[in-house]
Amino acid sequence: MTSPNPPAAPAAKRSLRERIDLERIGLALAAPVLAVLLSLLIAGGLLAASGRDPFDAFSIMWNYGTASDGQVAVLNKATVYYLAAAAAAFGFRMNLFNIGIEGQYKLAMMFAAFVGGQVDLPAFLQIPLLLIVAMCVGGLWASIAGLLKVYRGVSEVISTIMLNAIATAVIGVLLVPGIFAPRTSGTTNSIQTEKISDSSHFFAIETQGGTLWGFVVIAVLVGVVFQFTLNRTRFGFDLRATGRSESAASASGVNVKRMVITSIVVSGALAGLVGLPELMQNTPYFGQNVQTGLGFIGISVALLGRNTPVGIAFSALLFAFLDASGAQLPTRGDYPSEIIPVIQGTIVICVVVAYELVRRYGLKRQQQKVGAELAAQAAAAAQKEVAA
Amino acid sequence: MVANHDIDITVQRGTVHALMGENGAGKSTLMKILYGMQKPDEGTIAVNGEQVEFSTPADAIARGIGMVHQHFMLADNFTVWENIVLGGEGLHGIGAKAKARIRELSDQYGLGVKPDALVEDLGVADRQRVEILKVLYRGARILILDEPTAVLVPQEVDALFDNLRELKAEGVTVIFISHKLHEVLSVADAISVIRRGTTVGDADPREVTARQLAELMVGAELPSPESRESTVTETEMLRVEGLRIAKPDAEGVERVVLDDVSLRIRKGEILGIAGVEGNGQAELVEAVMGMLPLDAGTVTLDGTDLTGTLTRARREAGIGYIPEDRHRHGLLLEAPLWENRILGHVTERPNSKGVLLDPAGARADTQRIVDEYDVRTPGIEVTAASLSGGNQQKLIIGREMSHSPKLLIAAHPTRGVDVGAQAQIWEQIRSAQREGLAVLLISADLDELIGLSDTIRVIYRGRLVADADPATVTAEDLGSAMTGAATGHIESDPEALAEAQAVVAEGTEAEHTSDAPTDAPTDAPSAGTADDEQAGE
Numbered sequence: 001m002t003s004p005n006p007p008a009a010p011a012a013k014r015s016l017r018e019r020i021d022l023e024r025i026g027l028a029l030a031a032p033v034l035a036v037l038l039s040l041l042i043a044g045g046l047l048a049a050s051g052r053d054p055f056d057a058f059s060i061m062w063n064y065g066t067a068s069d070g071q072v073a074v075l076n077k078a079t080v081y082y083l084a085a086a087a088a089a090f091g092f093r094m095n096l097f098n099i100g101i102e103g104q105y106k107l108a109m110m111f112a113a114f115v116g117g118q119v120d121l122p123a124f125l126q127i128p129l130l131l132i133v134a135m136c137v138g139g140l141w142a143s144i145a146g147l148l149k150v151y152r153g154v155s156e157v158i159s160t161i162m163l164n165a166i167a168t169a170v171i172g173v174l175l176v177p178g179i180f181a182p183r184t185s186g187t188t189n190s191i192q193t194e195k196i197s198d199s200s201h202f203f204a205i206e207t208q209g210g211t212l213w214g215f216v217v218i219a220v221l222v223g224v225v226f227q228f229t230l231n232r233t234r235f236g237f238d239l240r241a242t243g244r245s246e247s248a249a250s251a252s253g254v255n256v257k258r259m260v261i262t263s264i265v266v267s268g269a270l271a272g273l274v275g276l277p278e279l280m281q282n283t284p285y286f287g288q289n290v291q292t293g294l295g296f297i298g299i300s301v302a303l304l305g306r307n308t309p310v311g312i313a314f315s316a317l318l319f320a321f322l323d324a325s326g327a328q329l330p331t332r333g334d335y336p337s338e339i340i341p342v343i344q345g346t347i348v349i350c351v352v353v354a355y356e357l358v359r360r361y362g363l364k365r366q367q368q369k370v371g372a373e374l375a376a377q378a379a380a381a382a383q384k385e386v387a388a
Numbered sequence: 389m390v391a392n393h394d395i396d397i398t399v400q401r402g403t404v405h406a407l408m409g410e411n412g413a414g415k416s417t418l419m420k421i422l423y424g425m426q427k428p429d430e431g432t433i434a435v436n437g438e439q440v441e442f443s444t445p446a447d448a449i450a451r452g453i454g455m456v457h458q459h460f461m462l463a464d465n466f467t468v469w470e471n472i473v474l475g476g477e478g479l480h481g482i483g484a485k486a487k488a489r490i491r492e493l494s495d496q497y498g499l500g501v502k503p504d505a506l507v508e509d510l511g512v513a514d515r516q517r518v519e520i521l522k523v524l525y526r527g528a529r530i531l532i533l534d535e536p537t538a539v540l541v542p543q544e545v546d547a548l549f550d551n552l553r554e555l556k557a558e559g560v561t562v563i564f565i566s567h568k569l570h571e572v573l574s575v576a577d578a579i580s581v582i583r584r585g586t587t588v589g590d591a592d593p594r595e596v597t598a599r600q601l602a603e604l605m606v607g608a609e610l611p612s613p614e615s616r617e618s619t620v621t622e623t624e625m626l627r628v629e630g631l632r633i634a635k636p637d638a639e640g641v642e643r644v645v646l647d648d649v650s651l652r653i654r655k656g657e658i659l660g661i662a663g664v665e666g667n668g669q670a671e672l673v674e675a676v677m678g679m680l681p682l683d684a685g686t687v688t689l690d691g692t693d694l695t696g697t698l699t700r701a702r703r704e705a706g707i708g709y710i711p712e713d714r715h716r717h718g719l720l721l722e723a724p725l726w727e728n729r730i731l732g733h734v735t736e737r738p739n740s741k742g743v744l745l746d747p748a749g750a751r752a753d754t755q756r757i758v759d760e761y762d763v764r765t766p767g768i769e770v771t772a773a774s775l776s777g778g779n780q781q782k783l784i785i786g787r788e789m790s791h792s793p794k795l796l797i798a799a800h801p802t803r804g805v806d807v808g809a810q811a812q813i814w815e816q817i818r819s820a821q822r823e824g825l826a827v828l829l830i831s832a833d834l835d836e837l838i839g840l841s842d843t844i845r846v847i848y849r850g851r852l853v854a855d856a857d858p859a860t861v862t863a864e865d866l867g868s869a870m871t872g873a874a875t876g877h878i879e880s881d882p883e884a885l886a887e888a889q890a891v892v893a894e895g896t897e898a899e900h901t902s903d904a905p906t907d908a909p910t911d912a913p914s915a916g917t918a919d920d921e922q923a924g925e
Contacts, residue, residue: 234734234743241731244720250679251709251717252732253700363722363773370774373766 027362031354032304032347036318039346043339057335061325068209070324075212077320078313080277082219084298085316086226087270089307091156093230094243094263100160101271102295103167104141108134109275110171113286114180116196116279123199127280130200131218134276135269141167142268146261156264164295175288192287202280215277222270223309239263271295300348306355319344395431395587397580399530404552404562406576406593408569408601415565415582419532422563423455424448435530454528456519458535462507469503472522479526493524498554512664513544517551530561537571538832541664542867549575569601619656620842625826626653626676626795631685633671633850645671647850649685653795658817658827660841660858662834664870668850669830670712673799676828677709678702690794703732708793710784710801712830714777718784721773725765726754728772729787736791757786762812778809785816796820799830814840834863848872860885 044054064070084101091098112134121129145163148154177183181191203214230236242249242259250256274294279286301319305312326340395418399405409415420426422433424442432439435451442448445455462471473486480486487503494501499517507515516536523531533552537545552562552575566572572579572593579591581604589604631649634642646668653659663669674680676687678699686695694702703709709732711717719728730739730750738749754768761782765775772780781801788796798817802810817840821827831837837844838858846854846869854869855877862880869878 232745232747234740234745237727237730237734237745240723241720241734244722245716247716248718248720248731250699251677251711252734253698253703255698255700363771366770367774370766370770374764377764377766 024362027358028306031358032315032351035304035347035350035354038350039343042346043343046342047335047339052333052335056333057329057339060328060332060335061322064325064328065321068207070209072207072209072212073324074317074320075216076277076281077324078316079213079216079219080274080294081297081301081316081319082312083222083270083277084274084294085301085305085312086219086222086298086309087267087274088295088299088302089305089309089312090226090270091263091267092243092302092307094239094259095246096260096264096267097157098142098145098160098264098267098271099157099299100142100145100163100167100268100295101274101298102292103160103164104138104268104271105274105294106171106290106292107141107167108138108272109279109290110175110180110193110286111137112272112276113193113196113279116200117194117285120197120199123201126197126199127202130196130280131273131276134272136272138272139265139269142271143261143265146264149264150257150260175286180286190287190289192285195284196279200280201284202277204281211281213277213281215281218273222273223313227309235262271298274298300344303348304351318347395582397587399561399563400578401436401561402556402559403577404556404564404575406564406566406572406579407582408566408572408579408604409582418582419455419534419563419565422448423453423532449526449528452527452529453532454523454526454530455532456516456523456534456536458538460515460519462515462518464506464508466507467503468501468505468507468510468518468521471507471518472503472525476522476526490521490525493521497521497524497551497558497560499551513540513547516540516548520551520555524560529559530563531555532563532565534565536564537566537568541870542834542864543871545571573601618842619822619824621655621657621824623655624652625655625657625690626651626828627686627688628652628676629686629688631672631675631687632683633675633680634683635671645850646675649847649850649852651845651852653826653828655824655826656821657842658821658829658840660829660831660837660844661847662831662837662844662866662870663847665832667847667870669799669847671850672847673709673712673797673828673830676702676797677707700735704735706792706794708788708791708796710781710788710796710798712799712803714780714784719772719780722771724771725758725763725768725775725783726751728783729754729757729768732787733791753790757783757790761786761816778805781805781813782809785813789816789820793820793825795826795828797828797830800832801829802831802833802836834866838863838866846870846878854878 040058044058047054047057065074084105087101087104088098112130115133116126116130119126119129141163142160145154145156145159148159149156174180175191175193177191180193182194205212205214228236230240238249238254238259241252242254242256246256249259275286275290278291297319301312301315304315304318322340322343326337329335329337329339397405397407407415407418417426421428422442424445424447427443433442434440435453440447440451442451448455463474466474469487469490472490473480473482480489490501490503493499494503499521501514501517501521505514507518510518520531520533536548540548549571552564555562556577564572564576573596576593579593579596579601580587581589581591581601583604591601591604629650631646632644633646634644636642649668649672651659661669661672671680675682675685678687678694678697678701682695686693688694689702689705689707692705694705697705709718715721718731720731723731726747727750730745733739734745738746738753740746741749751768757763758765758768763775763779763782763786765779772783775783781804785801796817801817802813805813814836817825817827817829829837829841831840838861841858844856844858844861844866845852846856846866848854848870849872853872853875856866856869856879860879862884864884865874865878865880868874
């Protein structure tokens, strides 16, 4: 009896050619590239409509981005965006929409700043301590949404949005003189925590373009662990299975409730890291004028990067480049920096639509290919039969 | 991909014309073309001698062609009358005139539909009549019925056939899709058989025998689920005691879905559960799998109490599961085959070592399953969605069997699977049974139940109301127990039984001629390929 299937190549050793499917890569790249081009077109159109030269604006951005000081600024920003996007992506992989990264990282940052100001251990203990504090705070804050979802059926979208608002209020309550901020004699209006101890400062690399934050190492590490966990561990398989089909996962024995809580806590813990580069490398305290919006940027970056560690690395770099170079626009010519959010917004909208289209096309194409191959096999078998 | 080619069918007015073919033979595609849901690449359709072209179902309706789908499309919280008028408001308005028209049609065709009843209060058979009336209301003179008997018990099937004869007498043409031989022979005036997407022959039901028809349909001889030596042992494998589950329904009223269900399955025994769908079978399966919390009762497998354990622990303890809805519960459709092989057994070898996955091991074992279970696929990297239903099912069965289960829960294991694959699946379940597997079999196909099971229990409204020995019961008697008409131990009248078995010997079971090849998993290639034509769908 001949098997209709071609003799199996030993599955354990797949050649490089088998691993790299050019068509799949092409399909995966088509959507983001098209989205970026389309958004540049729209932004260029807007600039032209307001009587400005879009090519000049783009060249200002490009020149800044290729200069060494620009590159360092982009990398530093991208580090932060990458962490935020990793937090969002971890939830997305399980179909959980963690919009609460915003609140999680601010709260975590404040606690880390407070602890960093109160404790002064040697750096090799102090730095891990701050990382752990931030991750715990972020994870705990996120766990509220997870528990509400599992035991009360509250959509995590709603609860995390509300938790963002509550986080702001909690910060307002805690960040007062006597609690998290030191009692000052009151010459300054801005309230902030005490400066973190010197041992809390993360290492940095001085380059000719400025200071490159050492936190980029943490971001890379997060990416590697993310990829490994998702693709090589049982936990990761359960998580992806739940994301693809909750019903199939639960029939296969995944404890979906526990999975929801675990993954939202992990997402929150990653979110807790988002504020640390700023705190440990740039501004050594947490104050009222802390940068906001990183959580939402993270969601956009994760969407563009398709929730894969490598994908979000590229999209974090792109977003960081747009932000950093966009800030140069008003100073080097009569260009509004608002054009940058327009570009980012259109990229995200286009890419979401394009990914869905590409996904459907890919599925259909594969079905057709499988059908055609099977028909060919059947025809070959029939011919053999006739010959025999 | 060619799903249909060179199909020639001529249907006479005022007849019941049956279209037969195994699953995946191309019946559905043909129907979609006739109903304007899909456009043919070549060929013509003529209605009443006039050549027509349909680009949407609306065109087909305008020509008097109506379709009753296998899955009903009714709004539960509307009355019959509202459901019928919905979308056809322009015909007779939405008021008394419309209602009068519904009564008139119902009387004319003897459908006995009550316009003011709420659809959610109706049974399956009544809902089907509402669907038929809905189509007639829109002026259809040609009705297409897609496997209308799949959801009905034998008594309801007879009632449906009476309705069809009535429609025929009124000059309505009925195109009736089915693969059940005895039903087609009893109701059809003409028969067309489709195999591998093309018409292979027409038959006159007065002259053709069931055996000839089956041969036309399948084109190969197939094994039967009949006759074999008992492998039932005395060792108890599964014991379920006093299972009770109550769920609140849409209105918040507590409904008891499983009430005091107790059963035991011994090693090497297949216990069949008969019942009309929605009587608690799905809940029973989920309760044994640990997917539904119990209100009362215990589940014991091979002496180990599993009552409080989670699904994963139960799977590790040796429960294999072939789910009723493989797309929802059995597969990750957009994941490659080898990841689907891991699903459900992620903690076991060869899928993982410790907490780490072993993709290489899983891939190698997937290839083994593909070869051994004859899964037709170009490779193991393609997504599960690109396989046809039968091949998806073979993959699932291969996966579940690969972990030498003690108990296999098989819910409708051959649903939506072509006859060739069906025979293989039966044989695989059997050979595992010979090695001491206990099987809980849920099926809507009474022939399958009677053919495979060692014992049959009947479930009705969440209770096990009757039991039967498959050797001494007919499908008809089982059917009446399924409607709650009979309880206790049912045994058919020996005469009726002998008659039924004679019919079976000559008819239905000719689908699967009795000399069962023991190496069925690798045999029957010609029947199997028909299924692959669905691959592109």
